[in-house]
Amino acid sequence: MYDRIVIIGAGVAGINAATKLVDNGYPGECITIIDKGNDPYNRLPEEVMTGMLGAGGWSDGKLTYHTAIGGVLSKYCGEDKAMELMDQVISNFRRFHPKPEEIFCSDPQEEPEFIKPYFGLRLFPVWHIGSNYLHEIAKAWYQYLVDKGVRFAWNEEITDIDFKEQMIVGKKALLPYEKLIFAVGKSGIDFAQQLSYDYKLPTKPKSVQIGVRFEAPQKYFQKLIDISYDFKLYQKFDNVSLRSFCTNNNAAYVAVEETYGDITYNGHAKKGEEFRNDMTNFGILMEIKGIEDPFKWSRDVVKKLQINGTGTYYSPNRTRTPALTSEGNTVSSIQVDNMDILFEALGESYAQYIEDFITNMQIVFPEIGDDWGVYMPECKYLSPEPLVNYDDLSLNDYPNIHFVGDALSARGITVSGAQGIYVAESLLS
Ligand SMILES: Cc1cc2nc3c(=O)[nH]c(=O)nc-3n(C[C@H](O)[C@H](O)[C@H](O)COP(=O)(O)OP(=O)(O)OC[C@H]3O[C@@H](n4cnc5c(N)ncnc54)[C@H](O)[C@@H]3O)c2cc1C
16 A cells, blocks of 8 residues: 655756655655646746756756755755765666766865955856756656656646645645655745644744845856856855855856846856857855844845846946856846846945955956956845754644645755755655
């Protein structure tokens, strides 16, 4: 007898969970995956957050490989197990990759002297999959699960869960479950919040993660890229720390994300000479601790940085304008003449940290001068972390409901996938 397992969210966490289950003989027919987005054949490039492989399917395909990066994992399962789970995620991406030999790892070993007075450099390995292979990976992965008998329901948004009756409520249908894996990612954060309120789930508050996406010609950063391809510069103050986040090079495109109807920015790295634009982009993300309602605070800031329904762009160099996407469209944004809007949105002191970060980069990489631009805002909405049992990530009061991925405050592909596999292992045992 096998339990009926329902997975809400066909993102990185949900798909890795299902794969671990069927790889180990769990009948696919007993697993249903429901997603509000599209299957990999019908998912459009602008559907950045939803559909097969979720946000990870249209991401820049960088798989971080360290327990200090990408959210909480080793707290639940210990360091060694966390690394072993991350290995499994990376090997899944390799397994469905059309050209696995093109995956490479960047692994910086030492902080270079020239950045030291101004920045620290985070040292950890990253596996690079290549954004433009993710669609093919998603198709092959989907086909594998379908062949194993896993059932998928696409374009089905779940709006409620009756924890007591063990029933999920969709816009089109009701579905019973015996075990539920809740893997809705960032695009389901408001749904997760709603469940937290409705069921009074105990949660741990998270910090604010907000900033801008910086873009400049790659040549200015080359001496650091040679040391660390996906460099993470950081600065730490009392309740605030800043870091460069998710660096894209060579074929680097700024990506527009739409969350809750507002525009925020992120980035993609493509592979292949045909996409080369010799640009670099990365987030300058500020982590602020101690804000009372971090989710509401972040949303208010994001709203203040919108003009005419889109985000904003500033460059001190009048000839620099918003760049093109890999599809050849201009990145949606309204160009402004100065960074006043950032100061108004964030408040003087927080905005000053970002301006200072840029000034410090101009000192460390003097060739930049004013040849750069920023897209405002970049924001990582972190849902409050539900308190879960460490051995299977199930809710304290509902042991058949398991939270995984960004819904459990992960912040990346490897940790999200690893949490999915961790839960699958607990269900198998
Ligand atoms: C543009 C971009 C680039 C990124 N680049 C990287 C990167 O290079 N490296 C990295 O580590 N991380 C990256 N990330 C973050 C990473 O993609 C996420 O951390 C990861 O995908 C989270 O996995 P998940 O399974 O928890 O959620 P997701 O992958 O977001 O999947 C959640 C799924 O749930 C579905 N869903 C949501 N709500 C509902 C509902 N109510 N009913 C039904 N279905 C629902 C969504 O449609 C979605 O498919 C990037 C994110 C973005 C947006």
